[in-house]
Amino acid sequence: MSSATEQNQADQGAGGPQLDHPVREIGHDEYDPIGTLTLIMLYFLLLAFLWVFMYFVEFLGNDPTVIGWIGTGVGMA
Amino acid sequence: MSDATVNDAAKTTESTTSEPLGETYLDKFPAEAKVVRSALYSSFLALALGGLFGVIQTLHRTDFLRIMESETYYTVLTAHGVFLVIAFTIFFLVGVFTWAVTTSLDREVEDIRFTWAWLGTMTAGAAMAAAAILAGFTDSLDMSADVLFTFYAPMQAHPLFYLGLTVFVVGTWMAGADWFRSWFAWKKENPGERIPLPTFMVLTTMIMWYVATLGVATAILAFLLPWSLGLIDSVNPTLTRTLFWFFGHPVVYFWLMPAYMMWYVLLPKLSGGKLFSDPLARVVFVLFLLLSTPVGIHHQYLDPGISEGFKFIAMTNTMFLLLPSLLTAFTVVASMEHGARQRGGTGRIGWLKALPWRDPVFAGMALAGLMFAAGGFSGMINAGMNINYLVHNTLWVPGHFHLTVGTAVALTFMAASYWFIPQLTGKKLWNRPVALVQVVLWFVGMTFMANAMHRAGLLGMPRRTAEPQYDGFEYEAGVGSVAELDAQIALGGIILTLSLVLFFAVIIGTVLGSRSDEVPANGYADTLSGPEDSPKILDNLKLWFGLAVVLVIIAYTFPLLSIIERGGLFGPDITAFPQSIDIVSMAWLTVEQYATDTFTSATEVAQATIDGVLR
Amino acid sequence: MRISTEGLLIVLAFTVVLVVELRTVLAWFNLELTVFESLMFSVALIVAIVVWALFPQDGSRDTDASGSS
Ligand code: HEM
Ligand SMILES: [Cu+2]
Numbered sequence: 001m002s003s004a005t006e007q008n009q010a011d012q013g014a015g016g017p018q019l020d021h022p023v024r025e026i027g028h029d030e031y032d033p034i035g036t037l038t039l040i041m042l043y044f045l046l047l048a049f050l051w052v053f054m055y056f057v058e059f060l061g062n063d064p065t066v067i068g069w070i071g072t073g074v075g076m077a
Numbered sequence: 078m079s080d081a082t083v084n085d086a087a088k089t090t091e092s093t094t095s096e097p098l099g100e101t102y103l104d105k106f107p108a109e110a111k112v113v114r115s116a117l118y119s120s121f122l123a124l125a126l127g128g129l130f131g132v133i134q135t136l137h138r139t140d141f142l143r144i145m146e147s148e149t150y151y152t153v154l155t156a157h158g159v160f161l162v163i164a165f166t167i168f169f170l171v172g173v174f175t176w177a178v179t180t181s182l183d184r185e186v187e188d189i190r191f192t193w194a195w196l197g198t199m200t201a202g203a204a205m206a207a208a209a210i211l212a213g214f215t216d217s218l219d220m221s222a223d224v225l226f227t228f229y230a231p232m233q234a235h236p237l238f239y240l241g242l243t244v245f246v247v248g249t250w251m252a253g254a255d256w257f258r259s260w261f262a263w264k265k266e267n268p269g270e271r272i273p274l275p276t277f278m279v280l281t282t283m284i285m286w287y288v289a290t291l292g293v294a295t296a297i298l299a300f301l302l303p304w305s306l307g308l309i310d311s312v313n314p315t316l317t318r319t320l321f322w323f324f325g326h327p328v329v330y331f332w333l334m335p336a337y338m339m340w341y342v343l344l345p346k347l348s349g350g351k352l353f354s355d356p357l358a359r360v361v362f363v364l365f366l367l368l369s370t371p372v373g374i375h376h377q378y379l380d381p382g383i384s385e386g387f388k389f390i391a392m393t394n395t396m397f398l399l400l401p402s403l404l405t406a407f408t409v410v411a412s413m414e415h416g417a418r419q420r421g422g423t424g425r426i427g428w429l430k431a432l433p434w435r436d437p438v439f440a441g442m443a444l445a446g447l448m449f450a451a452g453g454f455s456g457m458i459n460a461g462m463n464i465n466y467l468v469h470n471t472l473w474v475p476g477h478f479h480l481t482v483g484t485a486v487a488l489t490f491m492a493a494s495y496w497f498i499p500q501l502t503g504k505k506l507w508n509r510p511v512a513l514v515q516v517v518l519w520f521v522g523m524t525f526m527a528n529a530m531h532r533a534g535l536l537g538m539p540r541r542t543a544e545p546q547y548d549g550f551e552y553e554a555g556v557g558s559v560a561e562l563d564a565q566i567a568l569g570g571i572i573l574t575l576s577l578v579l580f581f582a583v584i585i586g587t588v589l590g591s592r593s594d595e596v597p598a599n600g601y602a603d604t605l606s607g608p609e610d611s612p613k614i615l616d617n618l619k620l621w622f623g624l625a626v627v628l629v630i631i632a633y634t635f636p637l638l639s640i641i642e643r644g645g646l647f648g649p650d651i652t653a654f655p656q657s658i659d660i661v662s663m664a665w666l667t668v669e670q671y672a673t674d675t676f677t678s679a680t681e682v683a684q685a686t687i688d689g690v691l692r
Numbered sequence: 693m694r695i696s697t698e699g700l701l702i703v704l705a706f707t708v709v710l711v712v713e714l715r716t717v718l719a720w721f722n723l724e725l726t727v728f729e730s731l732m733f734s735v736a737l738i739v740a741i742v743v744w745a746l747f748p749q750d751g752s753r754d755t756d757a758s759g760s761s
Contacts, residue, residue: 023421026350028605031418033353033411038425040407043450050454053720054464435698444705513698517705524709532716557715561727 099598102176102500108189109179112196114501116172117494119200121584123164124487128577130157135526135570138543139563150543151223152213158226159210162332162482163245164203169490170335171199171252174279176497177338178256180599181273182263192255199248205241209234221655225541227321228301230314233653239302246290253283271608272616274355275342275601281362282334284622285327288629289370292323304653313648315382315640322373323633330369332482334362336489340409340442343496346602347439348416348432355604356611357408363615364401367625368394371632378465382643387636388462394632395460402453409446415605437509441492441516445485448523452480455531470541473534476527484523491580492516498587505593507586511579518576526569529562538562693746700745707738 103110130153136142137150145153175192179185186192206222212235213221222234256279260272272280300312300320345352352358374391377383414428422431433439455477458464468474495512499505506512536552536559538545546552552559614620695703711734715725725733 024419026415026419031415031605033414035414035417035422035425035428036407036411039410043406047454047457054458430699434702435696440698440702510698513701517701520705521708524712528712528716557727 098594098596099600101503101596102180102599103503105599106179106185109175109186109192110501112186112189112192113172113175113497116168116175116196117497117501119203120165120168120172120490121494121581123160123168123203125577125581127157127160127165128574130154130160132570132574134543136567138545139567140546141563141567147543149214151225151541152210152221154541155213155223155225156207156210159206161487162226162328163242164207166332166482166486166490167245167249168199168203170331171196171249173335173338173493173497174252174256174282176500177275177279177342178259180601181275182259184259184263186255187258187262191251195248195251195255197248198251199245202241202243202245202248205244206238207241209238209241223655227318227325229321230301230304230312230317230648231651231654233301233305233655236302236305239297239305243294243297243302246294249286250290253286256280256283271611271613274352274358274604274608275338277359277616278334278338278341278362280618281366281621282331284618284625285334285366285369286331288622288625289324289327289331292320292373296320296324300647309647311647311650313640313644313646314651315380315644316637316646316648318377318380319374319383319636319640322376323370323629324373325376326373327369329482330365332486334365336445336486337361337405339489339493340405340446341412342601343493344409344439344442344602345412345416346600347436347442347496348413349420350412350414350416350418350602352602352604353408353411353415354606354610355608356606356615357404359608359611359615361401361404361408363621364404365398366621367628368398368401370625371628372398374632374636375460375465378462379469382640383636384639387639390632392460392462399457406446406450412602412605413443435509435513437506437512437516438492438496440513441495441519442489444516444520445488445492448480448488448520448527449485451527452477452485455480468534470539471534471536472530472538472540472545475540476530476534479523479527479530484519484527488516488519488523491519494580494584498584499596500599502588503592503596504587504590505595507583507590512583515576515579515583518572518579522569522572522576524569525565525572529565529569532557533559533562533566536562693748695745700742703741703745704738707734707741711737 102113133144134150134153134157137145137147137153175186209220209222212218213223220235220237222228222238224232224234224238228234228238256276260276260280263276264270296317300309300317303309304312341352341358372391372394374383374388375395378388378392413432414422417428417431420431420433422428432443434443455473458468459474459477495506533545534540538552538559546559693700711730715730718725
């Protein structure tokens with residue numbers, strides 16, 4: 001009873017009315033989730049940025065904790 | 078999204094006479110629908126109460142409106158925590174799981190009386206625990222449970238609280254047995270077939286739950302309950318805490334996995350597409366089953382008495398949990414994109430506009446998922462051992478979990494209710510625009526509240542306190558001022574409360590409405606790549622259960638042994654709080670002590686003076 | 693209307709996130725807005741979005757809306 005998705009039903013109670021007729025049918029092989037890739041790359045960029053941001057909050061905004069100045073960690077001082 | 082035309086289309090669609098849309102859940106499973114409905118109503122009651130306490134404590138700790146004494150704060154906070162993360166979430170998910178098993182196996186429960194029995198057991202347990210908590214508001218009863226949802230010793234609750242929790246958990250165990258029973262019966266009739274995805278999700282989640290609840294069951298039955306009954310004098314707080322978190326992390330996944338299930342099996346359908354991959358979904362649930370218990374110690378990075386090494390292992394396991402989380406992000410987004418493209422969406426980003434944002438069920442879940450991505454970041458901070466020291470026990474942590482359980486789970490459940498309640502009552506959703514405004518308001522309110530909570534946490538503002546500010550101490554505000562952060566938290570809390578009010582308006586409006594045949598048919602999303610593509614071994618639940626147990630044994634044996642070795646099974650004679658000695662005599666004792674001390678020192682001074690004079 | 697009312701609602705919700713987070717991010721670049729300034733900024737932004745959304749799309753009902761945003 002796993003209903004198929006060729007939906008004309010989901011909309012009335014739930015989906016938007018424009019859902020009435022799917023514009024096209026995309027099968028497994030034609031589907032290329034490029035938009036998903038884009039979003040995920042954006043998310044990773046954001047994460048990377050936030051990690052850098054965190055470094056400033058944690059280590060420069062406050063006194064160094066636990067491992068000290070990063071230079072000591074990488075052998076620069 | 079092309080505007081005007083779409084709007085016109087909307088009008089015409091809505092006014093056309095409705096043809097029957099297929100069988101709703103109520104049509105197909107009337108008896109089960111009643112059980113699921115009751116479970117959902119119980120969860121909504123808990124949500125209403127929990128939300129009320131939420132806004133009370135928000136306005137109290139930010140000092141905008143104080144309708145109680147600060148001494149009562151823990152009663153309120155306990156009620157908020159327990160009602161929301163134990164009652165609201167779990168009542169909702171047992172309803173959803175019952176829907177999932179019956180729908181996907183396409184069979185009724187084996188014995189509806191047993192189904193009612195577990196729901197009754199859970200309700201009785203919840204009522205007992207709630208009574209113990211709420212009794213804390215009145216002095217006329219010698220009963221309280223102001224122990225927060227973590228019930229750390231030496232804080233002690235009335236035995237009724239621990240008993241209630243136990244009965245509640247036993248109810249969930251029975252529920253799990255019910256679903257396994259359905260599956261066994263189905264398997265006999267369908268030998269060799271793959272477990273339908275929703276049932277697979279329910280079963281893996283329940284196996285995780287059985288393993289996890291052994292921790293709290295031990296903590297409560299062996300230690301806390303006997304201690305609160307006076308059968309034993311003391312407990313080892315590190316031990317009961319560790320047993321709590323043995324359960325406390327997997328319980329997070331117990332909330333999340335039903336939300337994931339909604340994202341995997343409903344969201345793609347609502348987006349007009351198919352689930353991207355059934356095998357990936359199965360892998361994700363198996364990984365959660367395996368990894369969610371052996372990480373509990375990551376909540377105890379700052380607990381003394383557990384060595385750094387064990388904490389480090391817990392941290393490593395935690396980082397592995399990122400894998401299924403990211404797989405979920407990928408699968409869910411890819412399924413939505415599939416829907417959007419089938420609906421005519423184009424472009425790298427532009428397809429997002431083709432999603433059915435006007436549908437509150439879709440919009441709510443999508444916004445919930447988005448907030449979860451933000452919560453994922455603060456979660457990574459929490460998970461890192463050294464960075465955790467920065468935010469531990471600060472308001473950052475509630476900021477984090479209001480994004481996860483408080484939005485990813487709660488908002489998904491609220492949005493899902495807009496789909497389930499029509500299914501369960503046969504009534505059309507009352508007022509979709511209001512429902513849409515409701516989910517958006519939750520998103521906006523949480524943006525304000527969680528952002529300010531995170532920032533306040535970075536300043537070191539503690540959580541779990543009625544008085545975060547006191548004389549003689551000032552926070553060094555980074556960006557903005559403390560007053561401004563408080564205002565932002567309070568603003569967020571008020572918007573959230575407004576959103577809750579709208580939620581109940583929509584639910585009550587729907588339930589009071591009349592039967593309609595415009596309710597969509599029951600069902601869930603099809604898959605682009607189905608179970609036939611996934612290795613058979615994924616369905617070997619015995620194997621995963623065995624592995625999960627082995628991992629737990631590896632992760633917990635040595636920490637538990639070393640805790641017991643250090644502190645003993647019953648700990649170093651701790652004193653329970655609240656104490657049974659009443660406050661008045663305590664105060665009197667203090668005054669007396671003080672008087673004696675003053676007197677003694679006065680005599681000493683006098684003595685010294687006399688000595689000096691005499692010399 | 694250039695986008696549907698529901699679409700506008702969602703866009704405004706995302707705008708709130710943007711302005712709330714932007715203040716923290718800007719502070720990182722030593723650009724400290726006061727609450728009042730950022731409030732003004734967000735009001736201006738929201739008004740701009742609403743005006744953009746409500747503005748008739750040069751009369752024509754051409755369905756190629758993907759040029760916006
Ligand atoms: C109206 C909406 C809500 C508001 C205004 C709100 C507000 C708050 C605040 C201010 C705190 C921190 C209190 C403190 O540490 O002193 C808190 C704690 C908490 N909230 Fe909420 N919250 C809301 C909704 C939710 C939801 C939906 C959930 C979960 C489903 C939730 C779960 C929790 C939990 C588990 C705690 C921690 C309790 C503890 O520390 O023992 N809240 N809430
Ligand atoms: Cu955890």
